[in-house]
Structure formats: C-alpha cells, structure tokens
Amino acid sequence: xxxWKTIRVNHDYGTLRLMMYxxxxxxxxxxxxxxxxxxxxxxxxxxxxxxxxxxLSIVTLVFMHKGLxxxxxxxxxxxxxxxxxxxxxIPILSIKTSIPLSRNLYLTALLTPVFVITTIGALASALFPxxxxxxxxxxxxxxxxxxxxxxxxxxxxxxPKRSFVENHEEGFHxxxxxxx
Numbered sequence: 053x054x055x056w057k058t059i060r061v062n063h064d065y066g067t068l069r070l071m072m073y074x075x076x077x078x079x080x081x082x083x084x085x086x087x088x089x090x091x092x093x094x095x096x097x098x099x100x101x102x103x104x105x106x107x108l109s110i111v112t113l114v115f116m117h118k119g120l121x122x123x124x125x126x127x128x129x130x131x132x133x134x135x136x137x138x139x140x141x142i143p144i145l146s147i148k149t150s151i152p153l154s155r156n157l158y159l160t161a162l163l164t165p166v167f168v169i170t171t172i173g174a175l176a177s178a179l180f181p182x183x184x185x186x187x188x189x190x191x192x193x194x195x196x197x198x199x200x201x202x203x204x205x206x207x208x209x210x211x212p213k214r215s216f217v218e219n220h221e222e223g224f225h226x227x228x229x230x231x232x
Contacts, residue, residue, distance in 0.1 A: 053152070053227040056215060059207045060223035061200070070203075074196045082192035089177045089184055099182040106186065111143075113169070113190055117197050118145045120165040125149065128157055152216035152227055155208055162205050166198045 062070065118134065125132040130153060137144040153161070173191035177184055208217065208226070216227040 054230055056226045056228045058225050061203055074199045077199045078192045078196035081195035082188055085191055086188040093181045095181040095184055098185055117165045120168055121147055121161050124161045124164055149219055152218040155211055155215045158217040159205055159208050162201045169194045
C-alpha cells in the first residue's frame with residue numbers, strides 16, 4: 053500500500069491552539085446545552101452532588117469515551133489495545149491497532165462516542181432533571197473531547213472511499229492500495 057496522505061493535526065494546528073478550540077467548544081456547548089435543556093425540561097429543584105463524585109464522573113467519562121472508540125473495532129474482529137500512560141498524575145489514553153483499518157471502520161470508531169454519549173446525556177437530562185447542571189457540565193466536557201474526533205473525521209471524509217488508516221505517534225497515515 054502507498055501512503056496517500058499523512059495527517060498530523062497537532063503539528064498542523066499546534067497543540068495549544070487545539071486545546072483552546074476544545075476549551076471554547078466546551079464553554080459554548082455548556083452554554084447552549086444548559087440554556088436549551090433548561091428551557092425545554094422544567095426543573096423544580098436542582099440537586100448538588102459531592103466534589104469527589106463529580107471528579108470521578110469526569111474520569112469515568114474520559115475512560116468511557118476512549119473505550120467506546122474500541123467497540124466498533126472489536127465488533128469487526130480487529131485487534132486494538134487500550135494504553136494508559138500517567139504523566140504528572142494525568143492519564144494519557146491511547147489506542148493502538150495492529151493492522152491498518154478501513155476508512156469507514158475508522159470513521160465509525162471515531163464517531164461512536166459522539167453519538168452514544170450525546171444520546172446518554174440527552175436521555176439523562178430528560179430522566180433526571182434535578183441533575184441538569186451536572187449533566188450539562190459532563191456533556192460539555194464530552195463535546196470538548198469529541199472536538200478532536202471531529203477534526204480527524206473531517207480529514208477522513210476527504211480521503212478516498214477504499215482507503216485504509218494506520219495510527220502512528222505523530223498522527224495517522226491514509227493508505228491506498230497500489231495500482232497493479
């Protein structure tokens with residue numbers, strides 16, 4: 053296979069700029085989500101939860117987001133591993149695949165957390181309106197995480213339909229089969 057294009061989002065945009073875009077996505081999605089949901093779903097009393105439970109919810113959300121990337125890959129019978137590295141008490145999560153994945157499978161794996169966790173957040177808001185502020189915060193954190201997935205997906209949508217994607221430390225390569 054030949055490399056059609058190498059995508060290095062951190063190199064192209066810069067890590068700081070991507071983090072600022074992700075932070076702005078979190079902020080604006082919280083404002084939009086909380087305002088819309090609080091107008092649509094009447095709440096009589098907001099309930100607070102403990103700080104420890106809130107922090108554990110954020111950590112669980114991050115692990116759940118990364119774990120949901122793996123499910124479509126595993127369903128298709130491909131091998132992928134989940135790796136956790138701790139840097140200054142901050143977990144850095146990564147997913148490694150043993151072989152290149154098809155473009156459509158990679159797109160599905162990228163966007164699965166976006167659809168699943170957004171649906172869970174919307175249902176939780178409707179079922180538990182007393183926790184709407186907490187659910188809004190968690191959903192906005194998820195939208196900030198999903199920002200990177202959407203950036204990667206935007207590159208993959210421009211790739212040839214029968215291409216393959218291979219992960220590397222610096223980004224990912226879009227591969228096409230050689231012409232015979």
